[in-house]
Amino acid sequence: MKNHGISQLSTIRETLNQQIDSGLFSTRSKLPSERELSDIFETSRITIKDALVALETEGKIYREERRGWFVAPEKRLRYNPLSRSHFHKMVAEQKRCAETQLLSVYSAPAGIELMQTMALDTFTKVHHVHRLRYLDKRPVLYVENCLIAEHFPDILEQDLTRSLTELYKNRYQHDTSRSQFEVLPTAAKGIVAKKLNLAEGQLVLKIRRVNYNQHGVIIDCEYEHWRHDAVMICIDSASNI
Template identity: 25%
Template sequence: MFIRFPLNLEKVSAKKVSEFIREQLEEAIILKELLSEEQLPSERELAEIFNASRITVREALSQLESKGLIEKRVGAKGGTFILPVTANSHKRTRAEIKRDWEQMLKVFEYRTIIEPEGAYLAAERITAGELELLQSYLDKSMEPECTREWFRALDVKFHLTIAKASGNPYCEAAVRQIRTKINPALDLMPYDEEIRAVNYGIHSEILTALKARDREQSREIMRRHIGNSGEAIYARLVAKG
């Protein structure tokens, strides 16, 4: 029996090593795993980490610098430093978000499938240590000195911790992918005491459901939270524009 071609196969795409390095570092920055003012390892150290040449690493860093994600500084305290993503969010304009809104909608559809189910699983599998972590993120988000950048980082940590607590590595990987896509839009959202209070309230509801091991409630509150987030982004960045 012969297979009829063409099947739905992707063409070979030769990705440059520098692009591979750039993608990993950019994801870590967007997901706030590398925070503002943290210093990256030297080019030599990065070359060893990625098993690549220093020229290749330098090319990847140059791409990140052009996006306003890192900054090279000279002098005694020189090096390559992470820039605050929210401070450079103007590089991702409302026009860009609006232009790509149809694609963003697909990401939100995917999110409404993945994250609520992740919360459902986490309610059964989450550890005491992970519950303590979530509570610490909530507490830190309401501290007076919590900056916009740190607030956004805590939000990401909260969601990624729940995804990890699901005990399903595919779910965790999916949430990382989703947050990488939507964080640039979230970084354009306003930041004030009201925003902090609303975020604290809904995250507290999710945490309470997780502590109670209530799977259905955890899933439902997460679904509501995600829906509200998508509507807020649309109202602020698309409709208002």
């Protein structure tokens, strides 16, 4: 493949980008395999991989472990961590489809990290709720909620696929009025990688949020792991009401 002064990688990236923009590949359609693209462009699979990763970084495509590369939706989900809106409401407002799958629930004494993060005493009982959230049938968010058990009697008997924010407020009179959060790009590992269809070590966006009720008491901590290609962080302080 002749590049006439333009890098081969840039040429491949731009060619694929134009084909996606023209509609040749529709949203969620699968691209040819890396080996097929290598033959088409008469170049190495390493160069093809670099071009695909560049398009992934731009949000044009995404990959799934053992399945290949796919065309990403035109728009990412807009997510304002300061907002009190829950996942299903946020998705519906953007005219998308949301689903939640409950993966596991268990109770255990708080470990060192939670003791420090949530200012807990030794052996404080914490409920751990693990859920997988889907956007238009695609898993995009793995979330673990760590609830201080004494604040939520019998909560494990409730429907935990629904909004926990609403459950806290309507059943337990805990209105989330303040949150502290940290955002950190990190590597997907273990169950997070598996459930989000990622290879071990692929990038995810991790958000840790500590929630306080209307009395200034810490009630839970969330660990969100987002597919970075599916979400756009948009901060709007006016939504923090």
